[in-house]
Amino acid sequence: MAGHEMVHNAMYAPHEYDAGISSVDQISFLNGEDDIPRITRIDSAEVVYRAHRRAKLVGKYLMGDILGEGSYGKVKEALDTETLQRRAIKIIKRRKLRKINNGEQNVKREIQLLKRLKHRHIIDLSDLLENEEKQKMYMIMEYCVGELQELLEAAPDKRFPIFQAHRYFRQLVEGLEYLHSQGIVHKDIKPGNLLLSTEEILKITDLGVAEAIDAFARDDTCHTSQGTPAFQPPEIANGLESFSGFKVDIWSSGVTLYNMTTGVYPFEGDNIFKLFENIGKGQYQIPDGVEDNLKDLLTGMLQYEAANRIALEDIKKHDWVRRKHPVTPGFVAFKPIQGHEDMLRGFTVIPYLEDLHFHNSEEEEDEDYEDHYYSNMINTHPHAEPAVAGAQNSNNCESHEAEKKKKRKTKSGLLSSCHPS
Numbered sequence: 001m002a003g004h005e006m007v008h009n010a011m012y013a014p015h016e017y018d019a020g021i022s023s024v025d026q027i028s029f030l031n032g033e034d035d036i037p038r039i040t041r042i043d044s045a046e047v048v049y050r051a052h053r054r055a056k057l058v059g060k061y062l063m064g065d066i067l068g069e070g071s072y073g074k075v076k077e078a079l080d081t082e083t084l085q086r087r088a089i090k091i092i093k094r095r096k097l098r099k100i101n102n103g104e105q106n107v108k109r110e111i112q113l114l115k116r117l118k119h120r121h122i123i124d125l126s127d128l129l130e131n132e133e134k135q136k137m138y139m140i141m142e143y144c145v146g147e148l149q150e151l152l153e154a155a156p157d158k159r160f161p162i163f164q165a166h167r168y169f170r171q172l173v174e175g176l177e178y179l180h181s182q183g184i185v186h187k188d189i190k191p192g193n194l195l196l197s198t199e200e201i202l203k204i205t206d207l208g209v210a211e212a213i214d215a216f217a218r219d220d221t222c223h224t225s226q227g228t229p230a231f232q233p234p235e236i237a238n239g240l241e242s243f244s245g246f247k248v249d250i251w252s253s254g255v256t257l258y259n260m261t262t263g264v265y266p267f268e269g270d271n272i273f274k275l276f277e278n279i280g281k282g283q284y285q286i287p288d289g290v291e292d293n294l295k296d297l298l299t300g301m302l303q304y305e306a307a308n309r310i311a312l313e314d315i316k317k318h319d320w321v322r323r324k325h326p327v328t329p330g331f332v333a334f335k336p337i338q339g340h341e342d343m344l345r346g347f348t349v350i351p352y353l354e355d356l357h358f359h360n361s362e363e364e365e366d367e368d369y370e371d372h373y374y375s376n377m378i379n380t381h382p383h384a385e386p387a388v389a390g391a392q393n394s395n396n397c398e399s400h401e402a403e404k405k406k407k408r409k410t411k412s413g414l415l416s417s418c419h420p421s
């Protein structure tokens with residue numbers, strides 16, 4: 001590269017870029033004194049990607065950053081512009097769903113179940129929106145900081161101090177007790193499906209493979225399972241045609257407790273066949289150092305025969321569960337999300353709010369920008385306010401043109417224009 005000097009780009013120090021520049025090696029052209037374009041190349045790890053946040057309203061929800069991504073789609077943070085509550089929105093693309101094995105069926109089931117469940121330890125589905133034109137579904141849920149799995153991965157020995165594990169386990173048992181009282185078997189209890197709210201309240205989530213026992217069924221017999229292999233009991237690993245659903249959840253909660261307190265799993269395997277073979281044999285060790293009380297509880301929950309497995313009411317009465325555990329050092333807290341230095345996982349909607357209220361009016365004519373305001377939302381949640389539900393196929397928000405006019409009049413116009421009244 002004769003005549004070209006490798007320099008750091010002082011204009012953008014410390015390597016902050018606006019939207020439109022990819023996060024791979026950055027190349028920028030500068031005109032030096034000699035007017036020869038110079039190339040700056042810096043490592044992608046050094047780049048702080050500062051996207052210009054364009055406000056996007058889905059119904060009355062102002063979208064924030066992505067919180068995570070599952071097999072069915074992205075989950076974004078959002079602000080309910082009417083109640084000012086922090087929300088998490090799972091965005092499901094119907095086209096993508098059709099390509100996933102049991103995808104449509106699982107999402108439909110999860111929505112049906114979540115609509116009828118209301119409990120402190122079950123994730124709350126507060127709203128449900130559909131955009132038929134875009135073939136997208138929006139599941140509006142209460143906001144959580146993250147999963148227990150993420151916390152475990154951040155912990156030094158991949159486990160929690162006993163008092164912390166105990167705190168979460170008690171809440172899991174309460175949530176499970178409610179689910180079972182409603183005749184629902186979760187079938188996929190694991191740290192990855194346990195979220196924590198900002199008040200550190202545990203929320204059982206992901207009911208995609210759950211099963212509602214028929215109200216007239218004699219017992220909790222189930223015939224199918226799609227849960228995560230490492231958390232499945234021997235009756236499933238051995239391919240039994242029918243099994244007790246509630247006892248599956250007891251086993252999976254036992255594996256979860258084992259994992260939270262020891263940092264390892266009772267059964268492992270290089271592949272699913274090996275793993276199921278090991279679970280099927282039912283031989284496992286509890287690591288040294290686990291106190292007898294906890295050992296007794298784990299042994300009860302990981303009983304090979306489902307009929308011998310400890311029941312929920314006895315778990316609640318178990319000494320390890322009832323006891324108060326002393327607070328010790330080493331509490332595991334969430335780490336900042338990559339790219340966000342905020343330890344408290346602050347509200348990511350604020351830059352979008354700024355854009356909504358203060359953005360350059362010239363941008364209003366930008367086609368792309370207009371695309372960010374969705375109308376034609378259908379509210380399909382049973383508890384939807386009539387004014388919103390009645391807005392089907394017309395506009396949940398006012399028409400886009402009206403919105404634009406109103407926005408020109410007042411900076412806060414768009415927010416108020418989204419109220420159903």
Ligand SMILES: Nc1ncnc2c1ncn2[C@@H]1O[C@H](COP(=O)(O)OP(=O)(O)OP(=O)(O)O)[C@@H](O)[C@H]1O
Binds near residue numbers: 068071090123141145
């Ligand atoms: N209510 C919520 N609040 C905050 N973050 C959430 C919420 N729900 C999900 N997330 C985040 O979004 C990510 C994706 O969640 P989602 O439920 O779609 O998938 P998953 O359970 O991780 O995976 P899969 O659906 O493939 O089993 C999660 O890993 C979690 O970090």
